[in-house]
Amino acid sequence: MLILIKGGRVIDPGNLDGIMDILIEDGKIKEQGSGIRGQGSGVEKQGLGVSQGLGIGGQNSKLKIIDASGKFVVPGLIDMHVHFREPGHEYKETIKTGCLSAAFGGFTAVCTMPNTNPVTDNAQVAEYILKKARLANTVRVYPVAAISPGLKGKGLCEYGELKEAGVIAFSDDGNPVVDNQLMRRALEYAKGFGLPIISHCEQLDLVAGGVMNEGALATRMGLAGIPNAAESIMVMRDIALCELTGASLHIAHVSTAESVRAIRDAKKRGIPVTAETAPHYFSLTEKAVEAYNTNAKMNPPLRSEHDREAVLEGLSDGTIDVIATDHAPHSSIEKEVEFDRAANGIIGLETSVSLSWKLVQNSIISIADLIEKMSTNPAKILGLDHGIKKGKPADITIIDPDITYKVDAAGFQSLSRNTPFDGWDMKGKAILTMVGGNVVFER
């Protein structure tokens, strides 16, 4: 089976940028360049002649032609921070629905966080997740395992065995590692296996029951606030431990100006820290929780406009390496409740590309920057060999920058609907997702 992606603007940051064609054979990239014509008898006249838009070549053809003119053809997007609820809470999301949601959002790979039930803190659970992912046969799933058994912050998981099972990083996401010594040892221990630690930075005694950003709005709404320092204090601690150990540290879901500044300073000093933020932190502020909207309740909370601007600056100057969604499905059982009781988190896979594309539209970052943050950088941090290169698996996303649509959460592939972006007008969207040469989503 041959696939020819024709005439798109191919951007693989640091590797390719230009209008070119990509030829894919048996799931792998065979060739890229301009004016490629499919090989084999009869295919050219049939394929090229028949194809229109994103249409496929003739039925009998062994060549599928994808016309990508006017579109961006990029290495498959990677969301390195998602919560698929299997095992444990399959009514919110299964690995199958999560993978479909990812495919529809333009992602070819995801990293699943370990707060499953049972927790992904041993090889069996990791293997179970990978088995389910193979059955789903949609996008690539890389499990992140817990730093500590049960996410309890009391000891180290078996990183060696977990790595053998296919785990790609460690995180107690959802819970901070409170114990400084454990965090130091986790960084060192993981370094020995060449895997990163992803840190959820939250100083719990400063959170003290808070449910939204601390400030005038929380005061007016009578909700307990979470100060910025609850995040930045632990970002600074982790940076200190990263400097001490030289291990690779990735800061999850950065939401505050102070965190951005701390990471920027650390990078200047050559400390091997990387960071991600989520589309909601650069698209929304605390205002979204007005009227006690539980679909805007998350942890860390949506912050002030000042913080949102600092996050944009961090994206623009490269302080923030990665855009990840923190896709956190919850049902109405967890969300149609009192605001204080509502679960934290929103789904993000199916809105991420469109929200992030606004950064390009608003000239905050270039298209190449965006692809770096959504594909190249996650791959680097996770040690994945990724990109549009000869002989590599054809993991490719095609983005249409001009398509306009209204977000309709009811039509999502995800089992959950907890998004504050329902009804938003969007421009720009992934229209085709290809994993190992298989088209897993096509609009």
Added chain:
Amino acid sequence: MRFTKKDILDMESLSVDEINLILNTANRMKEISIRPIKKVPTLRGKTVVLFFHEPSTRTRISFDIAAKRLSADSLSISANSSSIVKGETLADTVRNLEAMNPDIIVLRHSFAGTPHLLARLVKSSIINAGDGMHAHPTQALLDLMTVREKKGKISGLRIAIIGDISHSRVARSNITGFTKMGAEVVIAGPLTMIPKGIESLGASVRYNVDEAICDADVIMMLRIQKERQKSFLFSTEREYSKVYGLTQERVENARSDVLIMHPGPVNRGVEIACEVVDGPYSIILDQVTNGVAVRMALLYLISGGTRNADTD
């Protein structure tokens, strides 16, 4: 003017005209409570559910008496007598209540915004009887009524609210209510108890109690909860009452026509001295009396009543 609100959720959502209408109606309602037969048929056939999800005596009884004096059928449910102990969500409990066609649900809940959630879910009118740290609109209305009754006006007065502003829904609703009606509100207390951005509600902050209460027409003291000591909000009760409490000496230095208020329950000798509670400037019990009148007015207005209460 017709009252058209479906729900009473907070002071922010009430207009000056609506507040005046409520206060005027409450003035007329007040007379019913001093009749020998304290009952009018105005709300006969209406059902009022008192859903108190958090302990309350004063407010629940005040609503109950208000409903009964208007001949509404009222019934009380609390969190531990409802299906919530069986794991039912609040939304489902209230949907079930709704299926029995009550007219008004009076809700007290320990979490902010819960009345707003229920108001979206059901057709019955929701009256917020206190939600977490957010709002207590009926308390603010009865405070406005009491001050207006004593001073003949609200506009131009200076109101000092002293104590734990952070955890106080009474403070928030009163700051909003009094400033909306043209008064000036100053607040004071330990800085650990002054929430960020409280100025955005219209209050100005003083660090010093004496500074806040000098020239005040009204001093409103807030209850201090001993548990707050554990979260490092104050040092000791001893120091609190000395630095932030309303002592007899402070009252003597205040205006000669000052009014002393407290939403209750009072911690005698902590935030307010005994002789001040019982003294000549205290209108604490007038607040309680007016609470019934304000709640009668709200039940009446929200039921869409067009008849004049005093003609029944």
